[in-house]
Amino acid sequence: MFLSLPLAVPLALALPAAGDPVVAVQAGPIHLVQDGRVIEGGGTLLISGGKILAVGADVSIPAGAVVVDYGPEAVIIPGLVAADSRYASSIAAGRTASPSLRAIDQFDPYSNLYSALTGGVTSVYLAPARGRLVAGQGAVVKTGGGPQVDRVLTDSAAIHGSIAAEARRTPGYWVPPVPATVDVGLGVEQPQLPRTTMGAVVALEELLALIAGDDELAELYGPQTAADLGRLVDEGRPWRMGAASEEEVRALLEFFAEAKLPLVLDTRVSSVELAEDIARAGVPVIAAPHVRGTTDFGKTPDSDWPRLDGVSILVAAGVRVAVVPARIHRTADLRFASALAQRGGLDAAQALRSITLTPAEILGVADRVGSLAAGKDADLVVLNGAPLDMTASVLATWVGGEVLWKAHEAAATVIEVLELHLGDGHVLRPGQVLMEGGRITEVGARVAHPPGATVVRGSAAMPGMIDALGHLGLEGSRKAFSSRFDLKRLLEPGDYADRRVARGGVTTVNLGSRDSSGNSPTMAYKPAGSEVERMLIEAPAAMRMTWTSSIRSEAGDAVRSTLKKAAEYKQKWEEYEKAIAEWTPEAAKEKDEKSEEGEEGEEGDEEKEGKDEEKQDNKKKKKKKKKGEKEPARPVTGEWTGTVTHDEDPSPMRLRLRERELTLEGTLRVEGLHDLVSLTGGRDEYAVTLSGLSSLGWLELTLERDDQKLTGKGRIQGVEGPEAVIELTRSSEDYPVAQRPERRKQKPAPKIKGKPKPPGINPELEPIRRAMAGTAAVIVSVSREDEILECVLEFEKYGIQPVLFGAENAYKVADRLRGRVAGVLPALQAVATSARTGTRERNRYAELAKVGIPVAFHSSAEEGAVELATSAAYAVSHGMSPQGALRALTLDAARMLAIDDRVGSLRAGLDADLLLLDGSPLQVSTSVLRVWVNGKEIR
């Protein structure tokens, strides 16, 4: 500790007060503005007690300091200083010269000016009022800060005034005589200067004379004006005077040069012609970029056309210029104003200075704000891009060492790379991707940067890779999936292995069972996803089948029979869909009317229908009630209303019951009994017994259930006489108090006569039906060339383009497969050698890809999928086109599996699965740096 002390020299300069915690803020480039310095490549700011302790590239962080790291992409600049703001009132005093009007009186230290903080503006000038020759005293305050922050930078920054047109409409001044009597009269209004520029100059001269002691003028300008203004002049306050035209600027320059008083020009850039004069007079200027908004201003060359070069001309002449937002913009748009000045020719460093240190200097508060240096206030702005890059936005605004505003936790991420591989073979150089809400919303050379977006820069990016057939997620299971198995049940948010595979670049896996005998479905999903709902892409995504058989003559039989069944199944659905499209309830009605005439016929129909139903669902039929047979005992949950008769006097009664595993609870209300009786009891088949305590005594009910009726007897213990007779009918099946869902059979939708019935979904055949429609895939294992051709032909009959799995000899018939298969998943080993070919190697992937047959990589492994990129790189190293390999890993794989509407390429609307690479993809030297799945980074 002692040894390290001499090293911490910058710390020693401004040691924190004891007890104040130290905060270290880290980011990428830090623009100090002081002496134009920029710490490129990352630096640290040490903050304590609201002040900056040290700033530099290698500042040693003291033990116990809180470290806030915005990452290497973030940029830190000093809190912006607005030399003018909208936060002042427009109500001026009655007098033309009102030096005692203090802008600071309008400042509310109890509220933060969030509208400024959102734009990174941390200090603002408050004008006392506008539209007076001397409106009052301006102030400079911080736009936010806790109670410990001294938010008032100066309560008297300048004598604020104007000789522009706005100040030449000063109304006459009138002192109301109180009380107005016959003797006193109402008095008359006293006219006030100025009405013209020369009037303004005369008034200024008179004010100086007044200060010098000309009492005659006291009545004209108010009794206290001389003292108030005199004090300000003695204190050396600058005169911040507004001027709108060249003449006014010239008049001000001349007057103040003669009076030897400090002047700050508050002007539009029409003063460019006078740049040299202003520079010679050493007068600083507060200027806004001269933009007009979309308003008309006159069509002649003399009209006040927008121009942006004003600031740069002034700066070039040697004038200190503080840039303020144009009238049409908000105070928070200060950075935009400076960017406009930059467009007018100002260099970037000057542009940044014109909204930070220069205004701080002109306002006399540069000792506290305006730049980042040890000892100054810790006011800083964290941006996600270069300070004057208008696509960059504010991530956080710090005032007095505290974060007062930060961008909302935006789901938006922008990736900016030099080389953006879209997956479909196109490359954007440079390219940007905007990801919002888990999806890609924009892809292009430059995309929108929503405020507060996380911006990531790198050299290359590509879509997440797809393992066309893998096992990640099976957890070692070797069992085949039943076609009835709901594959979604395998989904769970990514664990370590899943994330590790994703970080290797494989974001989508087409999960199939290891056992590939027989037909089994696969599921396309994202193992590393964090939300179950968004993890699933398609289930089932494909149906796996096997053509090859150990008995060669039987090869393909199983596939053929499945396809045939599937075709029949499809036919049924088509018929149903056609029927339902033609059917309307009215048509059914007509049919009803017709059939009423021939009753028998209809019955026959019904029977037929019944039979159909039987075929579909045997169980239903079994449950069907036969006439005369008692309904099976069902729960009695619900509301029962009826009467209770006692002494031949029926009174209404309501019973509400809830049944759970034959035990009952509920409530009873009976007329004449003024309390709600809580009941408990049980049910034994049809017998229901209930009891509870009422105000009259213990109450017991013995009831018998018959369909929708409950009948029985009730008695109250201790009450003599006959038992009461209870008759209740069910009025509802809901237990109104218990809002918990009851497991109950859904009431079947009322049957509409004549409405076509859906044929029911067969999970075994459904994926194949979808494959026929082109929305799912069939992966068929086949190897020999004759079998391949036969297989393809068979599938062609049903309109399916299969994905061939293995297909070792496909290269021999490649020409005849083109356009007839969705793709091929060749064997894992890309390079095939054999003694027969000598040293001539075959590349299984390249040879197919070359002739236009899509190929895809698959791992047939769980975590082994992580090597997919290496496998592809290996294929490239043996002659495969890198572009083709990239497509095989992304879009071609997605197309084969018909999931290219979700993944596989970078396109607006698709899932935001993206890899950030440190070099061109498919170079062996390239590695995956960062990975996003559904817009979320996988760490």
Next chain:
Amino acid sequence: MDPQRPYPNSPMIERILRVGTLCALSAATLFGAPALGATPATLGDKYAVKAGKVITMTGDPILNGVIVIEGGRITAVGTVDEVKIPWDAEVLDVPDMVAFPGFVEAHSSKGMDRPNETIDTVPFLNIRDSIDPVGFYFEDSLRWGVTTINVQQGNQCVIGGVGMVVKPFGMTVEELLVRPNSGLKISAAPKSGKSRATQAQALRNAFGDLRLHLETLVREKRDGDDRARREALYQGRDLSGERGKGRAMTGAAWTVEGLELVPRGEIDEKQEPLLDLVEGNTSVWFYCGAAMDVRLALEVAEENGFLQRTTLVLDDSCWKAADLIAEAGVPVVLDAKLMHVERDPVTGDEIETFVPGVFQEAGVTFALASNNSTTESLWYQAAVCVSHGMTREEALAATTTVPAGMLGLAGQVGELSVGAHGNVLLFSGDPLSVTSFVEYVVLDGSLVYDRSKDVRTRYLLEGVQPENTQVLEEPPVDEVDEQDEDDDGDDDDAADDDGEDDK
């Protein structure tokens, strides 16, 4: 000082006269005095209240207590056994009721025909010229148990007029009067047409002008110029006795040298109340419309030496400045809105703050105020405070003894103790209970309200049509915009009819 009345022939005066005439026409119960249970007390009258429970506000409640009032003042408080009721005293024996001293309204702008003057700085005005003794507000105050009210100019001012403390019963301002000068009203919040800066400027300039005026007078006197004297004589000001003598200025914050040379009568009438203020003779009710106004108010009060005599009248949002107020040690009158609601500017969430709780925690002396005479009357405000965890004693004190102290009437009102005004409320139950009503009000030893004879309440609650009145199909639209005029409209006409009949 008796400044000229701004409205010498105001309709208010006419109304008083008219009402006076009508009273003679046996319609008295319908005007101002809701239920005249007795003729107004005269000095020497004796009155005694026997109640089941007496809440004195100075000690523990007395069970089966007796309060004896002689000549308008309480002469004895104690249990039935301790206190002997004079043989000639009128006795109100209500064994099932609770006696309570009556609520004290620390600051109100109601009860005036118009609460605000247009001109910025008017310290020479007096509220008494604007008070409307038969205003509905006073009648309702009685109904809800408010027996002492500090009427001050409204908040729309820079330096307003002088307020007064009144009781809510009487036909003339003199009858209402409890204390003629309860201090000046000043506002730090911008009145309409002003920004905060121009308001602050006007406020500071008022004192700057005073200083300039005094310095001018001294300079003129030294120069042997008697312009001021001639002007004073011309305006008919009193220059005899004390008024003819000069006195050195005794301001705590600043003084003008040589003011003893200037006879006090020569000082401009309009400036004199401000001089009084700076010399520390006047209390100030300083209104703050936002937390940021508190700083200005305290600064102006400090700079001109009247901080010790200042009471802040606060808007509900001023709780944010509670620390600043606690540091300055000034008491405050809270806004009737006890729950301050604002939105978080970043998230848009609603934030609620219980205002009295903040001030209690900061250690600031505070009085509660009512928004209007009925729905948010003082008992309700106190009850709300109790519901937010304040003790009964603190909540009740904030409506009785604390405001009494602010008005300089500690020991006089807001408590039942020997020597205090004979103001007694009789509640049908606990004062803070919603089911309790004010059944009787005794003001300065005479019964002025009896709920069983309150025609308005009976009409409202029981639908009993007041005697000698009739329901009009269309209530007549009254001529002036005065707030309470409409309330009286029906009765007015009915009474007029009666009068004609009598003729």
